[in-house]
Amino acid sequence: MSASAAKVSRKENSNHDGADETSEKEQQEAIEHIDEVQNEIDRLNEQASEEILKVEQKYNKLRQPFFQKRSELIAKIPNFWVTTFVNHPQVSALLGEEDEEALHYLSRVEVTEFEDIKSGYRIDFYFDENPYFENKALSKEFNVNEGGDPVSKSTEIKWKAGKDLTKRTGQTPNKSGKKRQHEEPESFFTWFTDHSDAGADELGEVIKDDIWPNPLQYYLVILLRQIKPAENGDFIKVVIKASQCLP
Amino acid sequence: MSASAAKVSRKENSNHDGADETSEKEQQEAIEHIDEVQNEIDRLNEQASEEILKVEQKYNKLRQPFFQKRSELIAKIPNFWVTTFVNHPQVSALLGEEDEEALHYLSRVEVTEFEDIKSGYRIDFYFDENPYFENKALSKEFNVNEGGDPVSKSTEIKWKAGKDLTKRTGQTPNKSGKKRQHEEPESFFTWFTDHSDAGADELGEVIKDDIWPNPLQYYLVILLRQIKPAENGDFIKVVIKASQCLP
Numbered sequence: 001m002s003a004s005a006a007k008v009s010r011k012e013n014s015n016h017d018g019a020d021e022t023s024e025k026e027q028q029e030a031i032e033h034i035d036e037v038q039n040e041i042d043r044l045n046e047q048a049s050e051e052i053l054k055v056e057q058k059y060n061k062l063r064q065p066f067f068q069k070r071s072e073l074i075a076k077i078p079n080f081w082v083t084t085f086v087n088h089p090q091v092s093a094l095l096g097e098e099d100e101e102a103l104h105y106l107s108r109v110e111v112t113e114f115e116d117i118k119s120g121y122r123i124d125f126y127f128d129e130n131p132y133f134e135n136k137a138l139s140k141e142f143n144v145n146e147g148g149d150p151v152s153k154s155t156e157i158k159w160k161a162g163k164d165l166t167k168r169t170g171q172t173p174n175k176s177g178k179k180r181q182h183e184e185p186e187s188f189f190t191w192f193t194d195h196s197d198a199g200a201d202e203l204g205e206v207i208k209d210d211i212w213p214n215p216l217q218y219y220l221v222i223l224l225r226q227i228k229p230a231e232n233g234d235f236i237k238v239v240i241k242a243s244q245c246l247p
Numbered sequence: 248m249s250a251s252a253a254k255v256s257r258k259e260n261s262n263h264d265g266a267d268e269t270s271e272k273e274q275q276e277a278i279e280h281i282d283e284v285q286n287e288i289d290r291l292n293e294q295a296s297e298e299i300l301k302v303e304q305k306y307n308k309l310r311q312p313f314f315q316k317r318s319e320l321i322a323k324i325p326n327f328w329v330t331t332f333v334n335h336p337q338v339s340a341l342l343g344e345e346d347e348e349a350l351h352y353l354s355r356v357e358v359t360e361f362e363d364i365k366s367g368y369r370i371d372f373y374f375d376e377n378p379y380f381e382n383k384a385l386s387k388e389f390n391v392n393e394g395g396d397p398v399s400k401s402t403e404i405k406w407k408a409g410k411d412l413t414k415r416t417g418q419t420p421n422k423s424g425k426k427r428q429h430e431e432p433e434s435f436f437t438w439f440t441d442h443s444d445a446g447a448d449e450l451g452e453v454i455k456d457d458i459w460p461n462p463l464q465y466y467l468v469i470l471l472r473q474i475k476p477a478e479n480g481d482f483i484k485v486v487i488k489a490s491q492c493l494p
Contacts, residue, residue: 030323034463037317041310045460048306052299059295063288070284076277213292216281 057115071108080219081106087221090206091188098165099188105130111212119144123207132165134158140191142198150199154192166190304362318355321462328353331465337453338435345412346435352377358459366391370454379412381405387438389445397446401439413437 074080082103085091095103105128114120122141127133140154159165165187191203211218321327329350332338342350352375361367369388374380387401406412412434438450458465 027324030320031463031467034317034320037313037320038461038463041313041317041460044306044310044313048302051302051306055295055298055302059291059298063291066284066288066291070281070288073277073281073284077274213288214285216278216285220278 056113060113060115067110071110074215075108077219079104080215081109084211084215084218087218088206088211091203091211094188094191094203096165096168096187098168102130102132102165103188105132109207109212109215111208113208114143119150121204121208123204131160132163133160138192140201140204142201142204152195152198152201152204154195157189157192166193303360307360307362314357318357322355324466326351327462327466328356331458331462334465334468335453335458338450338458341435341438341450343412343415343434345415349377349379349412350435352379356454356459356462358455360455361390366397368451368455370451378407379410380407385439387448387451389448389451399442399445399448399451401442404436404439413440 082100085095085103086100106125107128108124108126110124110126112122112124114122120141120143122139125138127136127138135155135158138155138157140152142150142152145151157164157166166189168186329347332342332350333347353372354375355371355373357371357373359369359371361369367388367390369386372385374383374385382402382405385402385404387399389397389399392398404411404413413436415433
């Protein structure tokens with residue numbers, strides 16, 4: 001069917017655009033004008049994106065000294081990061097017992113958003129000397145390649161002999177004896193070798209967008225418990241740090 | 248277990264924070280300082296959000312005359328909106344045959360983002376006189392209520408006798424005779440009565456974020472076909488408007 005034949009049949013099927021019917025030529029002109037107007041809208045969208053990026057860059061700079069100060073303070077608190085991760089529901093689900101043991105040596109975490117590329121960021125994990133691997137730092141970096149596709153890359157972990165946590169099975173043994181429905185990642189550290197979903201890396205985004213903006217709230221998971229009403233009718237509130245209740 | 252007992256046991260389990268061990272009191276002070284620094288970071292985050300909102304508001308204003316002009320041009324093209332919706336993969340999946348017939352009377356669509364509330368928007372559909380309902384306009388509006396929860400509300404559709412498309416079954420009859428696995432919405436127009444997912448209304452967000460920014464690209468679903476190489480080695484390209492190929 002030719003384009004014009006199709007168009008005619010479409011019009012015949014329609015029963016309400018008779019009176020103010022516009023000619024084929026006028027319609028074609030209207031489409032061309034819409035295209036021009038659309039180019040103006042697209043140009044404004046690009047300008048808006050650029051301005052928003054500049055605001056974000058400005059505030060990234062302004063926040064930097066506070067992040068620096070926060071890192072120095074966090075360094076004074078033993079086990080700050082492992083406690084924060086254990087208290088975070090999504091991250092804790094990824095942690096085997098030995099992962100948690102290894103993360104006791106995690107002394108510093110840094111999230112850096114790149115200035116030049118909108119979607120790029122890097123997460124650096126600094127470790128004390130530990131029995132698991134030789135690296136002092138492990139990083140994972142998210143970026144876009146030349147073709148515009150999201151990619152990620154990581155530090156190669158130099159495991160000490162017999163300590164490769166990504167090669168252990170049964171870190172969290174399945175006591176029921178049933179076969180697992182689908183293979184779960186065995187270790188938090190498999191994240192460093194998994195580059196399958198660089199555009200929407202779940203752990204990366206949780207750390208960047210949820211933990212990094214305010215890690216203290218996870219370190220201090222506060223349970224607010226209402227105890228029996230006091231004499232005057234008020235409630236007595238008891239605040240317990242959940243992180244300190246864990247065995 | 249008391250908080251302090253728990254803390255001691257945590258430290259005993261940990262085997263690397265002995266030398267530079269900070270006292271309980273110093274740790275408590277560090278936590279309080281982190282909290283202060285965090286307040287500064289939160290303040291900067293709020294300022295950044297406000298500045299970004301202002302940029303968005305500025306560009307909403309700048310785009311407005313172009314959207315206005317675009318609407319005027321679209322009005323010259325019969326069946327622009329129904330063709331656009333039919334060509335959009337997600338919207339088209341919601342359209343029964345009679346929905347499509349009714350949408351032939353859809354003459355204008357407008358998306359308005361509210362200035363005062365970040366997540367609020369309204370979609371207005373203007374209809375010509377039609378055999379289905381009395382309304383000249385149908386709107387659906389998304390907002391947050393006083394408690395901060397997302398809510399939506401819509402125009403009540405005044406269906407003409409026997410024309411309520413949301414009460415028809417078998418618009419798209421199931422020829423296989425099998426019972427449906429789960430009830431699908433029967434009509435595009437059920438969207439106007441469905442307020443179950445106001446925070447992430449799929450159709451609302453597709454129209455606002457995907458169609459409205461550039462409806463022409465869906466009206467003109469362009470198939471670019473490479474035909475046999477021409478004499479000089481270039482490819483001859485043939486452009487066909489898919490919207491005009493539909494029967």
